[in-house]
Amino acid sequence: MYQILVCINRKYFRQGVPLAIEAGIGLELQTFTYQGELAGDWRGELAAEKQALQEHAGPLTMHCMMLDTHWEGMADAAAEYARVYRTNVDIAAELGAKVLVVHPFCHRIAKPHRYDRTKQYRSRQVSFFGEFVACAEKAGVELVLENLCETEPRVLAEVIEEIDSPFLNACLDVGHANIYGEVPLPAWVERLGPRLRYLHLHDNYGKEDQHLPIGEGTADFPALLKALDESKFRPWLSVEVRDKPAAMRSVEYLMGKWRSTS
Numbered sequence: 001m002y003q004i005l006v007c008i009n010r011k012y013f014r015q016g017v018p019l020a021i022e023a024g025i026g027l028e029l030q031t032f033t034y035q036g037e038l039a040g041d042w043r044g045e046l047a048a049e050k051q052a053l054q055e056h057a058g059p060l061t062m063h064c065m066m067l068d069t070h071w072e073g074m075a076d077a078a079a080e081y082a083r084v085y086r087t088n089v090d091i092a093a094e095l096g097a098k099v100l101v102v103h104p105f106c107h108r109i110a111k112p113h114r115y116d117r118t119k120q121y122r123s124r125q126v127s128f129f130g131e132f133v134a135c136a137e138k139a140g141v142e143l144v145l146e147n148l149c150e151t152e153p154r155v156l157a158e159v160i161e162e163i164d165s166p167f168l169n170a171c172l173d174v175g176h177a178n179i180y181g182e183v184p185l186p187a188w189v190e191r192l193g194p195r196l197r198y199l200h201l202h203d204n205y206g207k208e209d210q211h212l213p214i215g216e217g218t219a220d221f222p223a224l225l226k227a228l229d230e231s232k233f234r235p236w237l238s239v240e241v242r243d244k245p246a247a248m249r250s251v252e253y254l255m256g257k258w259r260s261t262s
Contacts, residue, residue: 002228003059004254005238006247007200009033010045015244017052023251026059028101028238032091033063038084046091053095061099061198061238064088077105078128086135093139099198099236100141101171102129103148104156125159129168137167144171144198151182153191160195169197175204175211175240178219185220186227196233200240201250211241214250225257 005026008016013031020027031049032038053060065084067077085102092100104125129145136143145168150156153170160168170192177188189196203217204210214221228235239250 001258002234002254003236004251005059005061005236006251007063007238007240010037012243013049013052016247017056019244019247020058021056024058025251026061026236026238027053027056028061028063028240029095029097030063032088033066035066038065038087046094050095059236060095060097061101061236062088062092062095062097063101064103066103081105081128082132085132089136089139089141092141098140098142100136100143101146101198101200102143103146104129104159122155122158122162125155126162129159130163133163133165133168137165141167142197143168145169146171146173146200147176147180147188148173149176149180151180153183153188157191157193157195160192169195171198171200172196172235173200173240174219174221174224175200175202175209175217178204178206178217179209185224189224189227189231189233193231194233197235199235199237201237201254202240211246213241213246214239214253216249221253222257225254 003026005028006016006020007028007030009030016027029049031045032042065088067081067084088100105128133143145156145160147153147156156170160170172188172192174185177185201214203212203214203219205217210217237254239247241247241250
């Protein structure tokens with residue numbers, strides 16, 4: 001059986017926590033993820049979240065701050081990334097989140113730009129995350145590196161394999177793969193293999209990041225879930241949609257799939 005989670009941001013925090021408690025599922029917090037959420041009285045927000053989460057007994061994960069920068073500017077941005085990521089690791093540890101979703105250095109650029117196939121891209125990712133993973137390991141927080149504009153899983157897998165730490169694994173974002181990917185979803189499962197520890201599940205029509213409920217776009221979820229079942233890997237499945245009704249439809253989609261095959 002798979003562990004299901006739902007993503008909640010600050011806007012849907014008060015809806016999401018009761019939903020997860022009622023459904024007996026986990027939570028991915030995206031409450032320190034967007035620009036400005038580490039400004040002002042963020043420690044007060046952290047204390048309020050800890051209080052609200054006391055009745056939630058399911059697994060807890062967290063999404064790191066989204067900092068968009070082109071990988072060619074990594075030398076200038078790395079220090080700021082490291083500062084923000086270390087703060088996110090500390091927050092995750094304080095909340096008891098065991099997994100932190102992190103973005104690679106990139107920029108949301110057009111598909112034809114094959115930046116993910118360059119040696120420089122890979123080497124700079126290895127340099128940064130190779131150092132940062134030590135901070136996460138010390139805090140007991142596992143990092144999962146999420147695909148953004150990558151066209152296939154090879155480079156992401158190579159970064160993780162070269163660093164070779166049990167505290168750095170992969171997150172397959174299905175919506176991103178449906179937009180930018182040039183290989184079928186099962187190919188991501190096959191190449192990432194046992195390093196695939198986490199998935200973001202949401203749908204779209206292959207052109208923009210709509211975060212639709214599972215099965216309401218063009219992503220091939222039947223093929224993906226079949227590939228996961230056949231692989232015997234059991235990554236955590238985090239539903240990353242916009243609101244409670246969309247989350248409920250997505251969770252029901254997953255539950256219905258397993259009921260039909262049990």
